[in-house]
Amino acid sequence: NAGVMQNPRHLxxxxxxxxxxxxxxxxxxxxxxxxxxxxxxxxxxxxxxxxENIIDESGMPKERFSAxxxxxxxxxxxxxxxxxxxxxxxxxxxxPLSGHSGNTIYFGEGSWLTVV
Amino acid sequence: xxxxxxxxxxxxxxxxAPVELKCNYSYSGSPELFWYVQYSRQRLQLLLRHIxxxxxxxxxxxxNKGETSFHLKKPFAQExxxxxxxxxxxxxxxxxxxxxxxxxxxxx
Numbered sequence: 001n002a003g004v005m006q007n008p009r010h011l012x013x014x015x016x017x018x019x020x021x022x023x024x025x026x027x028x029x030x031x032x033x034x035x036x037x038x039x040x041x042x043x044x045x046x047x048x049x050x051x052e053n054i055i056d057e058s059g060m061p062k063e064r065f066s067a068x069x070x071x072x073x074x075x076x077x078x079x080x081x082x083x084x085x086x087x088x089x090x091x092x093x094x095x096p097l098s099g100h101s102g103n104t105i106y107f108g109e110g111s112w113l114t115v116v
Numbered sequence: 117x118x119x120x121x122x123x124x125x126x127x128x129x130x131x132x133a134p135v136e137l138k139c140n141y142s143y144s145g146s147p148e149l150f151w152y153v154q155y156s157r158q159r160l161q162l163l164l165r166h167i168x169x170x171x172x173x174x175x176x177x178x179x180n181k182g183e184t185s186f187h188l189k190k191p192f193a194q195e196x197x198x199x200x201x202x203x204x205x206x207x208x209x210x211x212x213x214x215x216x217x218x219x220x221x222x223x224x
Protein backbone atom coordinates (compact mmCIF):
# COMPACT_ATOMS: atom_id res chain seq x y z
CA ASN A 1 0.00 0.00 0.00
CA ALA A 2 1.76 3.09 -1.23
CA GLY A 3 1.82 5.94 1.20
CA VAL A 4 0.62 9.45 0.61
CA MET A 5 2.23 10.67 -2.58
CA GLN A 6 2.98 14.30 -3.19
CA ASN A 7 4.39 15.90 -6.29
CA PRO A 8 6.36 17.76 -7.17
CA ARG A 9 8.76 17.36 -4.29
CA HIS A 10 10.43 20.62 -5.15
CA LEU A 11 8.98 23.48 -7.14
CA UNK A 12 10.51 26.82 -8.04
CA UNK A 13 8.29 29.62 -9.25
CA UNK A 14 8.87 33.25 -10.07
CA UNK A 15 6.79 35.86 -8.36
CA UNK A 16 3.41 36.15 -10.04
CA UNK A 17 3.33 32.61 -11.41
CA UNK A 18 1.00 29.86 -10.32
CA UNK A 19 1.95 26.85 -8.23
CA UNK A 20 0.03 23.57 -8.28
CA UNK A 21 0.77 20.92 -5.71
CA UNK A 22 -0.72 17.46 -6.00
CA UNK A 23 -1.51 14.89 -3.39
CA UNK A 24 -2.64 11.31 -3.88
CA UNK A 25 -3.95 9.88 -0.62
CA UNK A 26 -3.26 6.39 0.60
CA UNK A 27 -5.40 3.73 -0.99
CA UNK A 28 -8.78 3.60 0.65
CA UNK A 29 -8.46 7.04 2.20
CA UNK A 30 -11.05 9.63 1.28
CA UNK A 31 -10.03 12.48 3.57
CA UNK A 32 -7.20 14.83 2.67
CA UNK A 33 -5.58 17.56 4.70
CA UNK A 34 -3.14 20.25 3.66
CA UNK A 35 -0.69 21.88 6.04
CA UNK A 36 1.94 24.54 5.52
CA UNK A 37 5.26 24.62 7.30
CA UNK A 38 7.13 27.87 7.06
CA UNK A 39 10.89 27.95 7.62
CA UNK A 40 11.72 27.63 11.31
CA UNK A 41 8.03 27.48 12.17
CA UNK A 42 5.55 24.80 12.99
CA UNK A 43 2.80 23.11 11.07
CA UNK A 44 -0.20 25.22 10.20
CA UNK A 45 -3.50 23.72 9.14
CA UNK A 46 -4.83 24.99 5.84
CA UNK A 47 -7.73 22.91 4.59
CA UNK A 48 -9.53 19.61 5.10
CA UNK A 49 -11.33 17.96 2.22
CA UNK A 50 -13.35 14.93 1.35
CA UNK A 51 -13.93 13.98 -2.25
CA GLU A 52 -15.79 16.82 -3.98
CA ASN A 53 -16.32 18.60 -0.68
CA ILE A 54 -14.40 21.12 1.42
CA ILE A 55 -15.04 20.39 5.07
CA ASP A 56 -12.89 22.99 6.77
CA GLU A 57 -10.93 25.74 5.05
CA SER A 58 -10.47 27.95 8.05
CA GLY A 59 -6.70 27.94 7.63
CA MET A 60 -6.64 28.96 4.00
CA PRO A 61 -5.60 32.50 3.12
CA LYS A 62 -8.57 34.36 1.73
CA GLU A 63 -6.93 35.20 -1.56
CA ARG A 64 -4.84 33.34 -4.12
CA PHE A 65 -5.14 29.94 -2.43
CA SER A 66 -7.60 27.23 -3.37
CA ALA A 67 -7.88 23.49 -2.92
CA UNK A 68 -9.91 20.74 -4.46
CA UNK A 69 -10.29 17.01 -4.18
CA UNK A 70 -12.20 15.79 -7.22
CA UNK A 71 -14.05 12.54 -7.53
CA UNK A 72 -11.24 11.21 -9.69
CA UNK A 73 -7.62 12.13 -9.38
CA UNK A 74 -5.43 13.72 -6.74
CA UNK A 75 -6.14 16.61 -4.46
CA UNK A 76 -4.67 19.85 -5.71
CA UNK A 77 -3.54 22.88 -3.77
CA UNK A 78 -3.34 25.85 -6.07
CA UNK A 79 -1.55 29.09 -5.32
CA UNK A 80 -2.05 31.89 -7.78
CA UNK A 81 0.29 34.85 -8.25
CA UNK A 82 2.83 33.50 -5.83
CA UNK A 83 4.84 35.83 -3.62
CA UNK A 84 8.07 35.23 -1.72
CA UNK A 85 6.15 34.69 1.48
CA UNK A 86 4.54 31.59 -0.03
CA UNK A 87 7.89 29.80 0.06
CA UNK A 88 7.34 26.91 2.41
CA UNK A 89 6.92 23.18 2.69
CA UNK A 90 3.39 22.03 1.99
CA UNK A 91 2.40 18.75 3.54
CA UNK A 92 -0.54 16.65 2.59
CA UNK A 93 -2.03 14.00 4.83
CA UNK A 94 -4.83 11.51 4.43
CA UNK A 95 -7.07 9.44 6.65
CA PRO A 96 -9.70 6.77 6.15
CA LEU A 97 -13.38 7.52 5.78
CA SER A 98 -14.12 5.95 9.10
CA GLY A 99 -13.78 8.13 12.15
CA HIS A 100 -13.19 5.13 14.35
CA SER A 101 -11.23 5.72 17.45
CA GLY A 102 -7.55 5.26 16.86
CA ASN A 103 -7.58 6.20 13.20
CA THR A 104 -4.89 8.67 12.53
CA ILE A 105 -3.58 10.58 9.55
CA TYR A 106 -0.63 9.74 7.38
CA PHE A 107 1.62 12.33 5.87
CA GLY A 108 3.28 12.68 2.53
CA GLU A 109 6.88 13.73 2.17
CA GLY A 110 5.95 17.29 1.40
CA SER A 111 6.34 19.68 -1.49
CA TRP A 112 8.91 22.43 -1.09
CA LEU A 113 7.89 25.59 -2.88
CA THR A 114 10.50 28.26 -3.50
CA VAL A 115 9.44 31.59 -4.94
CA VAL A 116 12.22 33.59 -6.53
CA UNK B 117 -9.80 29.00 19.06
CA UNK B 118 -6.48 27.42 19.88
CA UNK B 119 -7.12 23.76 20.44
CA UNK B 120 -3.60 22.48 20.98
CA UNK B 121 -0.84 24.44 22.67
CA UNK B 122 2.81 23.58 22.76
CA UNK B 123 4.33 26.35 24.84
CA UNK B 124 7.96 25.60 24.02
CA UNK B 125 9.10 26.36 20.52
CA UNK B 126 12.65 25.23 21.25
CA UNK B 127 13.94 22.81 23.84
CA UNK B 128 17.52 21.71 24.43
CA UNK B 129 18.63 18.96 26.76
CA UNK B 130 21.87 17.09 27.29
CA UNK B 131 22.21 13.49 26.22
CA UNK B 132 21.09 11.21 29.00
CA ALA B 133 18.96 13.84 30.68
CA PRO B 134 15.20 13.50 31.03
CA VAL B 135 13.05 15.35 28.55
CA GLU B 136 9.46 16.51 28.69
CA LEU B 137 7.67 18.19 25.81
CA LYS B 138 4.53 19.93 26.93
CA CYS B 139 1.17 19.81 25.25
CA ASN B 140 -2.09 21.28 26.49
CA TYR B 141 -5.39 21.07 24.73
CA SER B 142 -8.81 22.63 24.90
CA TYR B 143 -11.72 20.40 24.07
CA SER B 144 -14.94 19.74 25.91
CA GLY B 145 -15.51 16.18 24.77
CA SER B 146 -13.37 13.07 25.02
CA PRO B 147 -10.25 13.86 23.04
CA GLU B 148 -8.03 11.60 21.06
CA LEU B 149 -4.47 12.80 21.26
CA PHE B 150 -1.36 11.95 19.32
CA TRP B 151 2.30 12.81 19.14
CA TYR B 152 4.01 13.07 15.76
CA VAL B 153 7.73 13.40 15.11
CA GLN B 154 9.45 14.96 12.14
CA TYR B 155 13.13 14.32 11.58
CA SER B 156 15.06 16.77 9.48
CA ARG B 157 13.31 17.36 6.13
CA GLN B 158 11.29 14.16 6.40
CA ARG B 159 7.60 13.49 6.61
CA LEU B 160 5.79 13.58 9.91
CA GLN B 161 5.47 10.16 11.47
CA LEU B 162 3.13 9.01 14.15
CA LEU B 163 5.04 8.51 17.37
CA LEU B 164 2.31 7.43 19.71
CA ARG B 165 -1.38 7.81 20.48
CA HIS B 166 -2.94 8.04 23.90
CA ILE B 167 -5.47 5.27 23.44
CA UNK B 168 -2.71 2.74 22.86
CA UNK B 169 -0.90 3.61 26.07
CA UNK B 170 2.27 2.49 24.37
CA UNK B 171 5.92 3.40 24.66
CA UNK B 172 7.72 4.09 21.42
CA UNK B 173 11.48 4.70 21.28
CA UNK B 174 11.38 5.16 25.03
CA UNK B 175 8.77 7.93 24.85
CA UNK B 176 5.55 7.86 26.82
CA UNK B 177 2.67 10.28 27.15
CA UNK B 178 -0.17 10.23 29.63
CA UNK B 179 -3.46 11.97 29.10
CA ASN B 180 -4.33 14.11 32.11
CA LYS B 181 -7.91 15.23 31.68
CA GLY B 182 -7.86 17.32 34.84
CA GLU B 183 -4.97 19.40 33.56
CA THR B 184 -5.96 18.93 29.90
CA SER B 185 -2.43 17.91 29.12
CA PHE B 186 -0.69 15.23 27.11
CA HIS B 187 2.98 15.78 27.81
CA LEU B 188 5.58 13.64 26.07
CA LYS B 189 8.33 12.24 28.26
CA LYS B 190 11.51 10.26 27.98
CA PRO B 191 13.77 9.48 30.92
CA PHE B 192 17.07 9.51 29.02
CA ALA B 193 17.35 11.59 25.86
CA GLN B 194 19.44 10.34 22.95
CA GLU B 195 21.03 12.34 20.15
CA UNK B 196 18.79 10.67 17.60
CA UNK B 197 15.77 12.12 19.40
CA UNK B 198 16.61 15.55 18.01
CA UNK B 199 13.62 16.42 15.86
CA UNK B 200 10.45 18.45 15.66
CA UNK B 201 7.60 17.11 17.78
CA UNK B 202 3.96 17.90 17.20
CA UNK B 203 1.05 17.22 19.49
CA UNK B 204 -2.27 16.65 17.72
CA UNK B 205 -5.91 16.49 18.73
CA UNK B 206 -8.48 14.55 16.80
CA UNK B 207 -12.08 15.63 16.98
CA UNK B 208 -15.15 13.79 15.75
CA UNK B 209 -15.45 13.97 12.02
CA UNK B 210 -11.79 13.13 11.58
CA UNK B 211 -10.61 16.69 12.08
CA UNK B 212 -7.02 16.88 13.25
CA UNK B 213 -5.47 19.93 14.82
CA UNK B 214 -1.77 20.24 15.46
CA UNK B 215 0.17 22.35 17.87
CA UNK B 216 2.86 24.63 16.56
CA UNK B 217 5.54 22.11 17.41
CA UNK B 218 8.57 21.90 19.66
CA UNK B 219 12.04 21.59 18.19
CA UNK B 220 14.05 19.30 20.43
CA UNK B 221 17.84 19.38 20.35
CA UNK B 222 19.78 16.79 22.29
CA UNK B 223 23.26 18.04 23.04
CA UNK B 224 26.00 15.38 22.97
